[in-house]
Amino acid sequence: MNAILAAVEQTSGEHGMATAFATASYVIAAALFVLSLKWLSAPSTARRGNLAGEIGMTLAILGALVQHDIISYRWIITGFVVGAAAGAPMAIWMRMTAVPQRTALSHAFGALAAALVGTAHYYLYDLHNAPPTSVVMGFLCLEVLLGGLTFTGSLMAFGKLQEILPTRPIVFKNQNVFNLSILGAAIISAVLLTIHPQWSWLFPILLVLAVTFGVLLIIPIGGADMPTVIALLNSYAGLSASMMGFVLNSKLLIIAGALDGASGFILSVIMCRAMNRSFTNVLFGAFGQVQTSAAGAGEKKAVKSAQADEVAQILGAAQNVIVIPGYGMAVAQAQHKVRELYDQLTKRGVNVKFAIHPVAGRMPGHMNVLLAEAEIPYDRLVEMDDINGEFPQCDVALVIGANDVVNPAARHDKSSPIYGMPILNADKAKTVVAIKRSMNPGFAGIDNELYTLDRTLMLFGDAKAVISATARELAGSNGH
Amino acid sequence: MPDLSSDIYVFLLAAFLGLEVIKRVSPLLHTPLMSLTNSISAISVIAAIELAGTQRSTLSTVLGTLAVAAAFTNIVGGFMITDRMLKMFKKREVRP
Numbered sequence: 383m384n385a386i387l388a389a390v391e392q393t394s395g396e397h398g399m400a401t402a403f404a405t406a407s408y409v410i411a412a413a414l415f416v417l418s419l420k421w422l423s424a425p426s427t428a429r430r431g432n433l434a435g436e437i438g439m440t441l442a443i444l445g446a447l448v449q450h451d452i453i454s455y456r457w458i459i460t461g462f463v464v465g466a467a468a469g470a471p472m473a474i475w476m477r478m479t480a481v482p483q484r485t486a487l488s489h490a491f492g493a494l495a496a497a498l499v500g501t502a503h504y505y506l507y508d509l510h511n512a513p514p515t516s517v518v519m520g521f522l523c524l525e526v527l528l529g530g531l532t533f534t535g536s537l538m539a540f541g542k543l544q545e546i547l548p549t550r551p552i553v554f555k556n557q558n559v560f561n562l563s564i565l566g567a568a569i570i571s572a573v574l575l576t577i578h579p580q581w582s583w584l585f586p587i588l589l590v591l592a593v594t595f596g597v598l599l600i601i602p603i604g605g606a607d608m609p610t611v612i613a614l615l616n617s618y619a620g621l622s623a624s625m626m627g628f629v630l631n632s633k634l635l636i637i638a639g640a641l642d643g644a645s646g647f648i649l650s651v652i653m654c655r656a657m658n659r660s661f662t663n664v665l666f667g668a669f670g671q672v673q674t675s676a677a678g679a680g681e682k683k684a685v686k687s688a689q690a691d692e693v694a695q696i697l698g699a700a701q702n703v704i705v706i707p708g709y710g711m712a713v714a715q716a717q718h719k720v721r722e723l724y725d726q727l728t729k730r731g732v733n734v735k736f737a738i739h740p741v742a743g744r745m746p747g748h749m750n751v752l753l754a755e756a757e758i759p760y761d762r763l764v765e766m767d768d769i770n771g772e773f774p775q776c777d778v779a780l781v782i783g784a785n786d787v788v789n790p791a792a793r794h795d796k797s798s799p800i801y802g803m804p805i806l807n808a809d810k811a812k813t814v815v816a817i818k819r820s821m822n823p824g825f826a827g828i829d830n831e832l833y834t835l836d837r838t839l840m841l842f843g844d845a846k847a848v849i850s851a852t853a854r855e856l857a858g859s860n861g862h
Numbered sequence: 863m864p865d866l867s868s869d870i871y872v873f874l875l876a877a878f879l880g881l882e883v884i885k886r887v888s889p890l891l892h893t894p895l896m897s898l899t900n901s902i903s904a905i906s907v908i909a910a911i912e913l914a915g916t917q918r919s920t921l922s923t924v925l926g927t928l929a930v931a932a933a934f935t936n937i938v939g940g941f942m943i944t945d946r947m948l949k950m951f952k953k954r955e956v957r958p
Contacts, residue, residue, distance in 0.1 A: 408908075415902050416879060422895055423886040425951040432894075432948055435902055436941045443937075446908035452915030457927040461914055465934025473942035478950075481893055484943065488900050488936045495933040499909045502925035506918055517866055616896055623903045628869050630909055636869060637876040642903035644880030645895060652889075740889065747892030754890075754950040761953055765889055 397450040407445030408634040414438030415638055419645070425760055442634060478755045479712045482612065482744040483543040489615045490536035496622040497529030501589065503629060509580045518629055519579040523572035523588065525625035530592030531568075531599065532618040538600035539611060543744055549605040558666050561598045567591050599665065605709075606786060608744045610653040610664045617646025649746045656740035656766070658802040685821065688839040690848055693815050694855030696839075697727060700777035700813075703734045704769065706806055707749045708742050710783015710818070714845035720782065721756035723849050726856040736762055737769045737779075737806050739787035770807045779811035781832075783818070783845050789830045814838040817845050894947045901940025907933035 414434045421431030447458070476484055500522050507514050514522065541547035554560075568591035575584050603611050620642025627635030654661060697703060705724075711717060727734050736758065742749045750763055773779060781788055788808040791798040808814055809832050816833055818840060833840055841848050887895050910933055913926025 411905070415905075416883065418898065418902070419880070419883045419887070419895075422891060422898060423883070424888060425890060425948070425953070428891055428894065428948045428951070429945065432898060432941060432944045435898055435944075439901070439905065439937055439941070442905060442908055443911070446911040447915075449912065449915075452912070453917055454915060457914040457917070457923055458911050458930055461910070461927045461930025462934050464931040465936075466938045468931070469935040469937070469939030470942060473939040473946065476943070478947075481897075481943075481947075484939070485893075485896055485900065488897070488940055491932040491936050492900055492904055492906070495904065495906050495910055495929040495936075498925040498929040498932070499906060499913060502913050502922040502929075506922050613896070616900060620899065620903045623906045624873060626906055626909055628866075628873075631865060631869060632909070633869070633872050635905060635909065636873050638902050638905040640873050640876035641880040641884075642899040644877050645884045645899040648881060648884050649892060649896065652892075738889070745893060746896060747889060747894070750890045751893045751947055751950070754947070754952070757950070757952065759953055760890055760951050763890060 400448045400450050403448055404445035407441040411438040411442040412634050412637045478752055479715055483540055486536050486540040486543055489619045490533050492619040493529045493532035493622055496626055497526050500526040509582050513579040516576050520576040521625045521628035523575050525622050527572055527592045528618050528622035530589055531596035532615050534593040534596030535600050536615050538597055551602045551604040553602050564595045607664050609741050609746050610650050612745045613646050613649035613653055617643050620646055653741055685833050685840050688841055690851035691855045693841050694852045697778055698856055700732055702776045703732055703778045704776045705736045706781045706784045706808055708784025710845055716845040716849055717752040717756040719846050719849040721758055722853040726853050735764050738763055739766050739806055742787055773807040773810035776811045778813045779808040781808055781816040785830055788832055817841045817848055894944050897940050897944045901937055904933040904936035
């Protein structure tokens with residue numbers, strides 16, 4: 383409040399009013415952003431949270447628009463039109479299964495904006511007579527470094543998620559050494575620029591190094607690690623906006639960027655913990671390369687396969703069923719068929735729950751959004767730690783396109799790349815039914831011993847087709 | 863010279879507040895959380911607006927306009943998709 387009053391007091395007339403309005407709108411926007419995240423904590427208040435964010439953003443934009451030193455609105459409006467034309471159709475028509483790609487793309491846009499703004503600010507300085515101070519320059523360098531690497535990194539993540547680029551990690555000799563020297567060179571350029579802000583020849587080099595490192599960072603990362611990487615890029619994009627706030631001395635930018643940075647950081651920590659891996663391991667471990675030999679050497683155990691009608695019988699006779707969805711469900715777009723199966727089973731009095739592993743899918747919360755889209759009540763979606771104790775009492779664990787998150791090797795096989803990762807205890811269920819396209823190993827390229835257990839039945843085929851067939855069988859035997 | 867120390871205080875307080883608030887967000891909503899925070903960090907649009915509107919140099923106008931477009935894509939798309947997702951989370955059966 384003091385800031386607002388001060389702004390009103392020290393100025394007068396039209397310009398003064400505009401400045402006071404801008405200041406007030408920024409203060410309110412910052413408060414609304416915090417409230418918006420607070421309300422997002424529970425599904426019942428979450429939409430109010432989104433609304434608070436929208437109002438805060440609208441106020442802040444209005445505040446920016448009334449500033450008196452704006453001489454023309456032509457290019458601002460052009461930017462708005464282009465942005466709305468690009469953003470709205472994506473939000474309206476995009477399939478929910480494509481949410482990870484869209485998120486990666488939006489991180490790219492956010493980071494691009496920060497890098498462009500930082501670049502523009504640097505070249506606006508009269509570098510010979512009045513270069514920026516080292517403090518400002520330090521933040522500006524961080525802004526374009528984070529912005530640049532997040533821009534290309536997120537574009538690469540988008541390419542991998544959209545499967546324009548190969549989803550397996552791409553590795554080459556001395557990759558980590560090479561990547562880290564690019565990062566090192568970028569940091570050295572940033573430090574030199576901070577000490578000598580007038581060395582303008584170095585600025586383009588910093589930009590090139592930043593965007594190059596962004597590409598290199600994502601090349602060795604496999605699809606299964608995308609949830610962590612997306613969260614990390616989210617954090618970087620936020621920090622980049624925060625750094626911009628330091629350059630411009632804008633508290634609103636600092637706060638909004640810090641909130642985004644904190645959110646991305648928490649999510650990536652949760653993802654890492656859910657895989658029992660460190661940031662370093664995710665970023666530099668090239669997890670998910672095709673495992674040559676190692677596992678293939680062992681004897682091949684036989685698997686028992688079943689047809690949809692048998693599975694329908696087993697499910698229909700069960701009391702408790704736990705469904706474990708994975709990325710395969712998203713790929714097959716099977717969530718609506720899962721809902722049909724859920725309806726049929728619920729009608730028969732079967733208690734159906736869904737077990738959600740934090741890293742199932744390609745981004746944090748991916749499975750929850752897909753199942754919510756299929757109108758499965760969210761109180762049926764249970765987190766890993768809360769449901770793991772229920773598997774021994776569960777008659778059927780139905781695994782739909784999940785693999786590594788149910789691999790018992792994570793518990794006991796010290797040689798397995800996923801050793802130590804917390805898993806869903808599907809193998810403790812009385813019967814396991816696993817829906818899978820074929821016996822090919824999952825993303826991490828590891829054999830899954832769950833499939834060769836005596837009480838496991840494999841239901842081979844496209845998840846959407848076989849779940850639909852199972853639901854039909856159940857409906858048929860129900861007297862419809 | 864910007865007021866560095868107060869900026870750092872603001873950053874630290876906002877980061878701690880963010881960590882505390884976001885820790886409470888249900889894992890159910892982690893996807894909408896990410897799209898909402900991403901829209902919020904598109905607040906950099908206010909700096910881009912200033913660049914595109916004050917037209918201090920050709921370069922700053924061009925980069926500013928591009929930045930307005932990029933940030934506004936996130937604002938429009940981000941809030942819309944977040945709302946679309948949040949609308950889907952229902953506690954009880956809605957079908958008859």
